Amino acid sequence: xxxxxLAMFGMGRSLAQDATTALxxxxxxKECIAYAMEHNxxxxxxxxxxxQSELDVLQSQASLFPSLSFSTNQNVSWRPWSQSYVNxxxxxxxxxxxxxxxxxxxxxxxxxxxxxxGRNQKTVERNRLTRESSLYDTExxxxxxxxxxxxxxxxxxxxxxxxxxxxxxxxASKLQRDRAKVMVDVGSIARVDLMxxxxxxxxxxxxxxxxxxxxxxxxxxxxxxxxxxDVEAFDIVIPDVGDxxxxxxxxxxxxxxxxxxxxxxxxxxxxxxxxxADVDIDIAKRGYYxxxxxxxxxxxxxxxxxxxxxxxxxxxxxNNSVGLTLSVPIFDNRQNKTNVAKARLSKQACELNLQNxxxxxxxxxxxxxxxxxxxxQQYRSATTNVESMQASYDLVSEQFRLGxxxxxxxxxxxNNLLQARQQLLQSKYTALLNLAMLRFYAxxxxxx
Numbered sequence: 001x002x003x004x005x006l007a008m009f010g011m012g013r014s015l016a017q018d019a020t021t022a023l024x025x026x027x028x029x030k031e032c033i034a035y036a037m038e039h040n041x042x043x044x045x046x047x048x049x050x051x052q053s054e055l056d057v058l059q060s061q062a063s064l065f066p067s068l069s070f071s072t073n074q075n076v077s078w079r080p081w082s083q084s085y086v087n088x089x090x091x092x093x094x095x096x097x098x099x100x101x102x103x104x105x106x107x108x109x110x111x112x113x114x115x116x117x118g119r120n121q122k123t124v125e126r127n128r129l130t131r132e133s134s135l136y137d138t139e140x141x142x143x144x145x146x147x148x149x150x151x152x153x154x155x156x157x158x159x160x161x162x163x164x165x166x167x168x169x170x171x172a173s174k175l176q177r178d179r180a181k182v183m184v185d186v187g188s189i190a191r192v193d194l195m196x197x198x199x200x201x202x203x204x205x206x207x208x209x210x211x212x213x214x215x216x217x218x219x220x221x222x223x224x225x226x227x228x229x230d231v232e233a234f235d236i237v238i239p240d241v242g243d244x245x246x247x248x249x250x251x252x253x254x255x256x257x258x259x260x261x262x263x264x265x266x267x268x269x270x271x272x273x274x275x276x277a278d279v280d281i282d283i284a285k286r287g288y289y290x291x292x293x294x295x296x297x298x299x300x301x302x303x304x305x306x307x308x309x310x311x312x313x314x315x316x317x318x319n320n321s322v323g324l325t326l327s328v329p330i331f332d333n334r335q336n337k338t339n340v341a342k343a344r345l346s347k348q349a350c351e352l353n354l355q356n357x358x359x360x361x362x363x364x365x366x367x368x369x370x371x372x373x374x375x376x377q378q379y380r381s382a383t384t385n386v387e388s389m390q391a392s393y394d395l396v397s398e399q400f401r402l403g404x405x406x407x408x409x410x411x412x413x414x415n416n417l418l419q420a421r422q423q424l425l426q427s428k429y430t431a432l433l434n435l436a437m438l439r440f441y442a443x444x445x446x447x448x
Contacts, residue, residue, distance in 0.1 A: 025233045029448060032149050032226060032236070039227040040145055046138040053131040060124045066112035066294075074104045103303035106314075110296045117289030122282055129276040136272065139265035145225065146446045150436055152222040154448070156236055158429040159215035165421050166211045169414065170204040172397075176410065177201050179401055193407040200411060239448060246379055246431045253369045256442045257362055263443040264361065270354035277347035284343040287336035288329060295323040365441055368434045375431035382424035389417040 024031065037043065078100055113120065177197040183189045223234055261267055298320050302313040329336065396413040399405040432448055440446045 023228065023231055026235050026237050028237045029150065029153050029446070032153065032222065033146050033446060035228075036145050036149060036226050037142060040225065041227060043138070043141055043145060046134075046141045050131070050134040050138050053127070053134040057124065057127045057131050060120070060127045063113075064120055064124070066110050068108070068110045070106075070108050072104065072106045075102070077101045101304055103301065105299065105301040107297055107299035112294045114292040114294055116291035117286030119283050119286045122279055122286065126276055126279045126283065129272050129279065133269050133272040133276070136265040136269040140269065143265065143440075146440070147437065148225055149222065150446055150448070151433065152218055152225065153236060154429050154433045154436075155218045156215065156222065157238065157241075158425055159211060159218055160238060161425050162422070163208065163211045163215055165418070165425065166204065166208045169418050170201070170208050172414065173197070173201045173204045176397065176400070183401075183403070188403050189407070196407050196411070200414075241428070241432065241448070245448070246428050247376055248435055250369060250372050250376070250435065251438045251442055253365060256365050256369070256438050259442045260361055260365065261358065264441070266357050267354070267361065270350070270357050273350040274347060274354060277343065277350045280346060281340065281343040284336065284339040287332075287339060290326060290328040293325040293327075295321075295325065297321045365438070368437045368441070372431055372434035372438060375427045375434060378427035379424065379431055382420060382427050385420045386417070386424050389413075389420040393417045
């Protein structure tokens with residue numbers, strides 16, 4: 001799954017370079033997925049989160065080493081009404097000025113946590129697990145986007161055929177209306193029957209417009225998912241879908257689930273969460289251990305009112321210090337015990353989350369499998385039904401032309417044919433969509 005995703009990333013970068021000049025007017029499913037992998041804002045946000053987790057790893061690794069800082073303090077004071085004094089001490093003459101006094105200090109300090117029960121090392125491990133989990137979260141987002149793309153893509157395929165079917169029905173209605181006009185002129189049918197056919201043509205025109213509106217809406221949603229803006233011409237490539245594609249063998253449910261459990265990023269992320277919870281428990285337990293820190297510093301200072309140059313003052317006031325701090329927890333108001341208990345509860349929550357994720361995964365696969373099986377059965381029945389309804393409608397239409405059938409029988413036959421064709425389309429693309437989802441969950445490339 002990761003290899004496929006990386007390949008899509010590479011394809012997306014290549015497509016993005018071409019997109020600086022012109023985008024294709026017709027998109028294949030693979031091109032849609034590749035473009036979304038590079039441009040989708042939600043996926044970009046997930047990648048930023050992954051980069052942040054990488055910075056956390058680097059920071060925790062750096063905390064294993066000593067820190068070094070420099071500080072300086074510069075002070076100037078003004079005492080306009082104080083008197084001046086001259087002092088001689090140990091051969092050094094100092095003057096207390098009544099106006100301005102100045103002093104400065106400089107320090108270079110180092111601190112190093114030598115040992116704190118191993119919490120720092122465990123924190124590095126914890127952050128690495130978080131980074132790896134973030135990678136799986138990004139992959140999960142990518143999978144979700146691919147699933148949305150194929151759903152919109154199939155809806156566009158369905159609505160494209162729905163527009164065509166409704167258009168054919170409209171043309172048939174117009175033909176019947178034109179025939180009826182002739183029949184009215186020769187007195188074969190009443191004018192009221194012609195009015196009914198006129199109304200049927202209007203209804204069929206509305207159906208065509210409604211189907212086209214839904215088609216445009218699905219195209220818009222797909223464009224938004226791909227983050228395509230300011231582009232009017234957008235369409236998809238219509239693949240050649242035959243009975244063999246619709247009635248393809250349905251993957252075994254258990255095989256799909258076994259492959260999904262071993263490859264789906266949400267499962268891998270859940271396993272990492274449990275592993276990270278174990279590390280959190282270990283970190284919490286180490287709060288009972290003592291800690292050892294080293295400190296070292298170098299400092300100096302200078303001041304005004306001393307008849308000694310600043311460089312000599314820096315030399316004379318130079319001081320060095322080294323310190324060792326040992327901290328042993330004795331009574332911490334139950335803090336460490338509470339931390340350990342909470343960490344264990346967090347692990348139990350992670351284990352329950354993983355169980356729930358697996359349950360939802362199995363339920364989703366079961367749903368796809370049942371939908372695919374039912375859709376294939378409906379497709380077989382609908383194919384036969386369309387043939388029967390088409391033959392029946394052709395017969396009724398011819399009989400109506402000869403004056404043997406009335407307008408009600410003609411309209412009923414046409415509506416039955418339209419309903420049968422719509423059922424055929426629905427079962428066809430429902431089967432295609434669910435078969436594609438099962439293959440994708442079985443760790444195969446998303447394709448129709």
